[in-house]
Structures are given as structure tokens and as C-alpha cells.
Amino acid sequence: MDFDFSSEQYLLRDTVRDLLRRECTPGAVRAAWASESGRSPERWRKLADLGVVGLTVAEEHGGAGMDEVDLVLILEEAGRSLLPEPLLETTAVGAPLLARSGSDTLRAEWLPRIAAGDATVTVGLAGSPYVADATADLVVLERQGALHAVTQDRLTLQPLRSVDRARRLFSVTAELGDDTLLSTSxxxxxxxxxxxxxxxxxxxxxxxxxxxxxxxxxxxxxxxxxxxxxxxxxxxxxxxxxxxxxxxxxxxxxxxxxxxxxxxxxxxxxxxxxxxxxxxxxxxxxxxxxxxxxxxxxxxxxxxxxxxxxxxxxxxxxxxxxxxxxxxxxxxxxxxx
Amino acid sequence: MNFELSGEDAAFRDEVRAWFADHREQIEHTRAVDWEAGGEAFERYRAWERALFEAGLGAVTWPVEYGGRGASMVQQAILNEEYTLADAPNRINRLGLGLLGPTLMVYGTPEQKARHLPRILACDEIWCQGYSEPNAGSDLASLRTRAVREGDEFVVNGQKIWTSLGRFGDWIFTLVRTDPAAPKHKGITFLLVDMHSPGIEVRPLIQIDGSARFAEVFFTDVRVPVANVVGRVDDGWTVAMALLGFERGGGLYGPALFNRILRDVVELSRREPRGEGVAADDPDVRRRVAQSYIETRVYELTVQRALTRLARGEAPGPEASLNKLYWSEMKVRLDELALDILGPRAELGPGSPQAENDGGWYGDYLYARASTIFAGTSEVQKNIIAQRVLGLPRE
CATH class of the missing domain: 1.20.140.10 (Butyryl-CoA Dehydrogenase, subunit A, domain 3)
Incomplete structure (x- = not known):
């Protein structure tokens, strides 16, 4: 029995913590509150370069091929530093979901770009009145018991204002069809x-x-x-x-x-x-x-x-x-x- | 990260499980009586201790040179879990096995070790703990039982209280004041006293559950050889704190007990009538049952994290206070939930035909109330956490 993390897992956590201490200070979070997009492409790029954004993406798609245990300490750091960018939606949910349920074409199209930091994916699951970071390149929506993967050309976004202004929330209307269907399971x-x-x-x-x-x-x-x-x-x-x-x-x-x-x-x-x-x-x-x-x-x-x-x-x-x-x-x- | 037992630990678990299965009859025979009744009932519990000893399961973490098997803390935890699952009898010599034994191994003289360790292991000597006094509870260092040296002996006068197994003890390890002029943490000595000595009087204390599991112990001119001092004279606080470390380190209370209580609570809620249906139909009951599941599960996981650290050889630190605070407060909530599910039926005591489990839930609830007091109250644990984990300033 070993209910602890490996030294490599702690090392990665420490590396991310150091990065976020520099790049995600309270001042930087306040900047996200005030800015138009609320997002820092530079910070996202640095996280991607560290391998964090593509952490859960398979190596064949350019990711690190790691799992939820490797990611959990990183998410804790994201919470600690109030990271505005959608690491949770992209790396913890969106990318693994595409890997699990997407067609070969969809995976080949999106996973390498996500891992490289060139594309983001977010999720809007049932029970939520909004979608966080719905300006992402790909939005996975749960509608009538089915999951759809939808690109921006099929979406109409209405920005909503959160009390936490670093959170960027949207109500979303989507044109769904068989071509957007990801899973009915x-x-x-x-x-x-x-x-x-x-x-x-x-x-x-x-x-x-x-x-x-x-x-x-x-x-x-x-x-x-x-x-x-x-x-x-x-x-x-x-x-x-x-x-x-x-x-x-x-x-x-x-x-x-x-x-x-x-x-x-x-x-x-x-x-x-x-x-x-x-x-x-x-x-x-x-x-x-x-x-x-x-x-x-x-x-x-x-x-x-x-x-x-x-x-x-x-x-x-x-x-x-x-x-x-x-x-x-x-x-x-x-x-x- | 993995939750599998190693091959060695799995083999140990299998051995222990098989042994308990083979001793089903003795377990039931022993548990059919309460050791508190004394006489033959107590001797059944002593026989059970001897059976454990002969199987090499009496004190598994003791080093081989002292008659143990040098088992790891993980194996101790495995044994504790199997012990609970087997519904095995309460241990009557845990104070000797768990607290005094390990303390003697570090601070005892060769003579003390040779004299006492084998007898503790074989349950030939039942040990009591003489720490608390009427005016020295949470503030233990204010203790006033005096020991005055006369030649090769100390003459002890004073009183100890809440002494578990006091009526059955052969020996008691005590803290006595040997230098009244020194600051209160100094001038205390750790002394082993033969409870059969002249001048010792034991008076049973009836607890709120009606049993007499602990006692008051009075000392009047009790003569104790200086050779019975553990550690140095006037330096007993050091020894006392080391012993407390064993109490806390070994005291990772087994999750199996709480898991079983929860299972019983769920079962109770499924059949206890409530309105037109049963308690389990009540959303408030369901919410609290779910919360109890969450708390017992999180406890189990937290113990596994702590065991991982202990298995690596990290010493148990003040984090042990977090463990004790967690389980003792959780246990009260679990038992309260059982009583609430029973409703007015909960107050029916032993002998009432309509009582559930012969009033056992109420008895468990009362005992749980003690657990937030003994071995450091919840308030003392919070002081330790605040000052020694969070580093907050003392008053």
C-alpha cells in the first residue's frame, strides 16, 4: 500500500507551483478580472510548454500520456493560485472525453492541437445554466442525454457576468446535428x-x-x-x-x-x-x-x-x-x- | 500510488484471518461475559490474551529480542482491522502492551526490561496508567501525588483517578512529584508501583453507563524501591511524553469499527418504522447516512495516508492529534444518528423487550461521549494542532 505521490509527481507539482507563483499572482488575477477576454494566452502557452495542458493527452497525439493521479496535484495548484484559464475543462474533462468517445478523425484533429496549446476545449454538462469558457475552440455540450462536440460556427454565445470576474461564463445556443454527436451513452x-x-x-x-x-x-x-x-x-x-x-x-x-x-x-x-x-x-x-x-x-x-x-x-x-x-x-x- | 497490500502484508493478513477463524469458539466464549464482572469472567479475557501471545499476535510490533515479531505499523493496522472484523474481545492489557512496554524498551533499565516485558507479553501482569488526578486532568503537569526519598525507597502519598482496570491491576505506572520546588514540568518522576504494596487502596468508580471499568487509586505511605524509577529522577515528563507518543502513534484507530457501525446504522434505517414507511425513506435520514458514509470513508483514506508515512519510517508527530480529533467526534455523530433513527425507542435500556439490541446503541453512544475526553480532550487536541502544526503563538 502506498497512498502517496511519487517524487516525479511532486517535482512536476513544484514546477507548476513555481510557474504560477510568477505568472498567476493576485495582481495577474485582478488583471483577468479587468481584461476583455479575461484570459492570458501567454500563461496558457507556458503551461502548454511545460506539458501541463496536454498532460492527459496520449503521447501519440503529442501529449504527456499521464493520468488523473498525475493531474490532481496540478489542479490543486490551479485552485491555490486562482488560475483563470480553463485547465479543468480542457485537461481534466474535455481532452480525456474526446480521447474516450471521439472518432479517430476527431481525436486526430483536436488532441494534438490541444496538447500543443493551440486549441482549448470546454464542457457544458447537464445541470449547469452556463458554460464556462464557451469561447473555446471546441465546446462539448450535454443536451437531451447526448454529448455533442461543437465548434464556434455552430454556437451563439451570450456572456454572463460572474461575481468572480475571472470566471467567464456564457449561455449557449447550439445548432446540433448528427455531425456534432459525440456520444449517447x-x-x-x-x-x-x-x-x-x-x-x-x-x-x-x-x-x-x-x-x-x-x-x-x-x-x-x-x-x-x-x-x-x-x-x-x-x-x-x-x-x-x-x-x-x-x-x-x-x-x-x-x-x-x-x-x-x-x-x-x-x-x-x-x-x-x-x-x-x-x-x-x-x-x-x-x-x-x-x-x-x-x-x-x-x-x-x-x-x-x-x-x-x-x-x-x-x-x-x-x-x-x-x-x-x-x-x-x-x-x-x-x-x- | 496503489492500494494493494504487498505480498508479505497480504500473507500476514491471511495468517491472522485464518487464526481468528480457528478461534471463533474462544472469541464467543470470551465475549459471552464482561471482564468487568471480575473473577472467572476476567480470567477468560486473560486466557484470550495468552492465546494471542502464544500465536505471536500479542504484540506484533515489539522487536524480536523482546518477544515480539518486529512487525511494521502497516501490519499492526492489518491486525487491528482483522481483530475488529473477527469481533474479538477487548484487550485487557493494552496499557502494558501498547504504552509501557515500548517506553521501557527506550527508557527502562536492563533489570526493568527483564522483569516486566515478558510478564506483560504473557499477561502475567496487568498494568494500569496513573497519570490523571482530581486536580490534574488536561493540565497533567499540575499533578500533586508526592514521592519523598528515604534511602533506597520513595514514599508515595496521593491519589490517581480515572484509572482504567484499576480493580484488576497488578502494577501501575505513575507520575509523581519528587521536587515540589521546581517548575511544574520539572520535578516529576516516572515510577512503577506494585499495586499489591501496602498502603494502596483501589475504589471502583461507577461510570455513567453503570459499569465500573475505572477506579480511584489512593496511595498512603506506599514504599517503592528507587530502582523502579524509569528514566531519571525529576525527569519523568520526558518519559511521560514519550509514552504519549506511543499512545498516539499506535492509536490510529481502526477504520473497520466505524465501517461496521455505519453498516449497522444503514441496516437499522432500512427496517425502523417511520410514518408509513421506514427511516430510510426520510430524506433527512438519507442525508445524514450519506454524510456518515463520507466521513467514515474519508477517515479510512486518511489513515491509509498516515500509514504510508509511518511505513516509510516517519515518526508520528502532532498530526496524531488530527486523527484523534477526527474519529472521536465522528463516532459521537454516528451513534447520535443511530439514536435519532430509533427515536423514542432509543432510551429503552437493557432488559426492555422493545429495546433495540438490548439498549446497546445507547451504551455505545455513552462510551463515544468519553472518547472526546480521554487521551487528551478535543480542546487539548485543537490546542496542539494550532500551536504545533499551524505554528500559532501560545497565550
Whole structure:
């Protein structure tokens, strides 16, 4: 038994972390809030050059041929740094979905360009009122139980404004036909949803971890009543409880990645466990981060709200904690007693 | 990353599983009584300990030179899981096997090791832990039991409390104050006391579940040889903390217990009437059952992460506080869910014809309430996490 990552996996994580520390600072995220597209082609290019964008694309298509376990630590870093670009949609869901269900032609056309950083793919699954990054070159849409792969010439996009302005959301109208059909399999749709939920859980752990670190650093230096507020037991206990939730969430998230990578019988449930637990853990970190920062955390000027808003968005996408609890309950009670 | 047992570990699991299967009768015979009744009942539990010892399963992680088999922490965890799955009896000498034994291996004199380790292993000596006092609970270092040196002996006066197995103990490892003038963490000595010595009085304490599993131990002019000091005189805090490290390191509470409780809760919800149907039809019950599944599953996974680190030889650190905080609070929620599913039926105690499991759920719930208090309260665990993991300043 070895429930840990290899030194190579940690090395890749550290490399990505270093890149994002330089390229995805809070200032850069604010720039994404303010810019027209909200996206940095330069940053995407650097991630592609590192092999991150094509991480899950097979080597024959120019990718790194790695799996969900290799990717999960990277997604955690994307969450930690509030990466605006659609790594989750492209690398965690879109590209693997094309590889799994696309025709040879579709795969040969898109996967090499995705891996090279020349094309992005996003997904709009059932249950979501919007599609994130719908300006992507290819949009996979779930409509009436079928998955379609649609190019921009068949789409009409209506931009929606998210409270987290680094998120670029659109309502999408598509001209679908037999020529856009990717899959009618419910198992494939479920597979896509599981991947999206598990990847979102990984980002949530990154967001929550960043908020916890910021808050611990803040209470170590903020003084009231003549002492650092981090010395108060009321403050210490909130942060201890939050750490327990965030660190436990990592167990769930890492296992879900392994279960999906190995296509285990419990992979769907593992994804639901991860998304439910990580959503709740992030919710707690979100609450305590603002509460313990006090008034300064409620200002536009302080960076905390960038994390608060991303965290809240991710809590609710691809099934909130309650949806995943319902899914788990249905599975428990469907199993023979 | 992989979740397969190594060949060696799988072989160990098979061996242990087969052994428990072969000892089904003895397990049932032992569990038919409660050791707390004393006499023959207690002796059944001692016989069970001896059977484990003779099979080489008494203290698997002890080094071979001390009679163990030098097994890894992973194998200890495997044994714990199989133990729970086999529904095997409570261990009556876990304080000696799990806490004092490993401490003596590090701090004991050759004479102490030779005298006590084989007897602990064979269950010839039952050990108690004499740490807490009426005014020294979470603030353990404020303990006041005094030991005054007279020649080759210490004369001990004072009182210990919450002493598990106090009525059955042959020996007790205690913390006593040997230098009242020193700062409170100094001047404490770790002393082994024969509980059959003159001047020791044990008074059973009746717990909220009506049983008497722990006791008060009074010391009046009890004479203890200086040779029974473990470590150095006045340096007992060092030894006490090392022992606590074994308690926490070995205390990765087995996930199998919680998995089984959850399975029983699910089963209960399927047949407990609720309105026109059963509890499992109630969306609130389903939501809480799902949350309990999530929590037990995440616990199991977190233990596997911790075992991976231990297997690599990393020492258990303050992270053990996260583990204890997690399982103890989760256990209370699990038992509360069972009582809520039972509704008004939950309060029916042993002997009531309509009681579920003869009132066992309520008993489990009461015991769970102790688990957030013993071995460091939840509040103490949070202090440790805040200060030693997060690095927050002390008050």
C-alpha cells in the first residue's frame, strides 16, 4: 500500500507551483478580472510548454500520456493560485472525453492541437445554466442525454457576468446535428460529470488551503488587546478545525483521482465523496478566512475576496455537497441489504 | 500510488484471518461475559490474551529480542482491522502492551526490561496508567501525588483517578512529584508501583453507563524501591511524553469499527418504522447516512495516508492529534444518528423487550461521549494542532 505521490509527481507539482507563483499572482488575477477576454494566452502557452495542458493527452497525439493521479496535484495548484484559464475543462474533462468517445478523425484533429496549446476545449454538462469558457475552440455540450462536440460556427454565445470576474461564463445556443454527436451513452456522460466533480474538488482543496494559509499568516501578525490574535484559543480552535477538514479533504480528492485513473467500481462514489467533502471543507475555510480577517477582508482592495468568490463558485458547480450526498444515499440504498 | 497490500502484508493478513477463524469458539466464549464482572469472567479475557501471545499476535510490533515479531505499523493496522472484523474481545492489557512496554524498551533499565516485558507479553501482569488526578486532568503537569526519598525507597502519598482496570491491576505506572520546588514540568518522576504494596487502596468508580471499568487509586505511605524509577529522577515528563507518543502513534484507530457501525446504522434505517414507511425513506435520514458514509470513508483514506508515512519510517508527530480529533467526534455523530433513527425507542435500556439490541446503541453512544475526553480532550487536541502544526503563538 502506498497512498502517496511519487517524487516525479511532486517535482512536476513544484514546477507548476513555481510557474504560477510568477505568472498567476493576485495582481495577474485582478488583471483577468479587468481584461476583455479575461484570459492570458501567454500563461496558457507556458503551461502548454511545460506539458501541463496536454498532460492527459496520449503521447501519440503529442501529449504527456499521464493520468488523473498525475493531474490532481496540478489542479490543486490551479485552485491555490486562482488560475483563470480553463485547465479543468480542457485537461481534466474535455481532452480525456474526446480521447474516450471521439472518432479517430476527431481525436486526430483536436488532441494534438490541444496538447500543443493551440486549441482549448470546454464542457457544458447537464445541470449547469452556463458554460464556462464557451469561447473555446471546441465546446462539448450535454443536451437531451447526448454529448455533442461543437465548434464556434455552430454556437451563439451570450456572456454572463460572474461575481468572480475571472470566471467567464456564457449561455449557449447550439445548432446540433448528427455531425456534432459525440456520444449517447449515459455512462459516458456520468464519466464526464465524475471527472468534472473530482477535478473541481481538487481545485477546492487548493482554494481552501490558500485561504487557510493566508488566515494563519494574518492572525500571527494582527494584534488586538495587546497581543497577537492568533494566540487566542477561540481563534486557534477555528483554524485547527479548518485544517482538519482541509487535510481530510485531500485524502478524498487524491483517492478519487486514483479511482478514476483505474476505473474502479467505486469511482463515481469516490468522486462524490471528494466533491461533497471538499465543498464543505472549503465552505468552512471560506467562512473562517473572512471572519478572522475582519473588516479588512471585506474590502475590495484586499485580495481575500478573490479566493472567497472562486471558492463559492466551485462549491456549487458540478453538484454541491447536498447533490453528492443524495447521489451517495441513492447508491447506499440501491445496494442490496 | 496503489492500494494493494504487498505480498508479505497480504500473507500476514491471511495468517491472522485464518487464526481468528480457528478461534471463533474462544472469541464467543470470551465475549459471552464482561471482564468487568471480575473473577472467572476476567480470567477468560486473560486466557484470550495468552492465546494471542502464544500465536505471536500479542504484540506484533515489539522487536524480536523482546518477544515480539518486529512487525511494521502497516501490519499492526492489518491486525487491528482483522481483530475488529473477527469481533474479538477487548484487550485487557493494552496499557502494558501498547504504552509501557515500548517506553521501557527506550527508557527502562536492563533489570526493568527483564522483569516486566515478558510478564506483560504473557499477561502475567496487568498494568494500569496513573497519570490523571482530581486536580490534574488536561493540565497533567499540575499533578500533586508526592514521592519523598528515604534511602533506597520513595514514599508515595496521593491519589490517581480515572484509572482504567484499576480493580484488576497488578502494577501501575505513575507520575509523581519528587521536587515540589521546581517548575511544574520539572520535578516529576516516572515510577512503577506494585499495586499489591501496602498502603494502596483501589475504589471502583461507577461510570455513567453503570459499569465500573475505572477506579480511584489512593496511595498512603506506599514504599517503592528507587530502582523502579524509569528514566531519571525529576525527569519523568520526558518519559511521560514519550509514552504519549506511543499512545498516539499506535492509536490510529481502526477504520473497520466505524465501517461496521455505519453498516449497522444503514441496516437499522432500512427496517425502523417511520410514518408509513421506514427511516430510510426520510430524506433527512438519507442525508445524514450519506454524510456518515463520507466521513467514515474519508477517515479510512486518511489513515491509509498516515500509514504510508509511518511505513516509510516517519515518526508520528502532532498530526496524531488530527486523527484523534477526527474519529472521536465522528463516532459521537454516528451513534447520535443511530439514536435519532430509533427515536423514542432509543432510551429503552437493557432488559426492555422493545429495546433495540438490548439498549446497546445507547451504551455505545455513552462510551463515544468519553472518547472526546480521554487521551487528551478535543480542546487539548485543537490546542496542539494550532500551536504545533499551524505554528500559532501560545497565550
Amino acid at each position: 449515459a455512462a459516458v456522460a456520468r464519466w464526464a460529470f465524475d471527472h468534472a466533480a473530482a477535478a473541481t474538488a481538487a481545485e477546492l482543496v487548493g482554494v481552501a488551503g490558500a485561504m487557510l494559509d493566508m488566515t494563519v499568516a494574518y492572525v500571527k501578525q494582527r494584534e488586538q488587546f495587546g497581543r497577537r490574535i492568533g494566540s487566542f484559543q477561540a481563534v486557534q480552535h477555528k483554524l485547527a478545525e479548518t485544517l482538519l477538514l482541509v487535510d481530510s479533504a485531500r485524502s478524498a480528492v487524491y483517492y478519487a483521482a486514483w479511482a478514476l485513473a483505474n476505473d474502479t467500481p467505486d469511482a463515481s462514489i469516490a468522486a462524490s465523496v471528494a466533491k461533497a467533502y471538499a465543498s464543505d471543507a472549503e465552505r468552512r475555510a471560506n467562512a473562517e478566512a473572512l471572519q478572522l480577517h475582519g473588516g479588512i477582508g471585506f474590502t475590495w482592495e484586499h485580495d481575500l475576496h478573490l479566493w472567497l468568490k472562486r471558492g463559492k463558485a466551485l462549491e456549487l458547480q458540478y453538484g454541491d455537497a447536498d447533490l453528492h450526498r443524495r447521489r451517495i444515499a441513492d447508491w447506499i440504498y440501491a445496494t442490496a441489504g
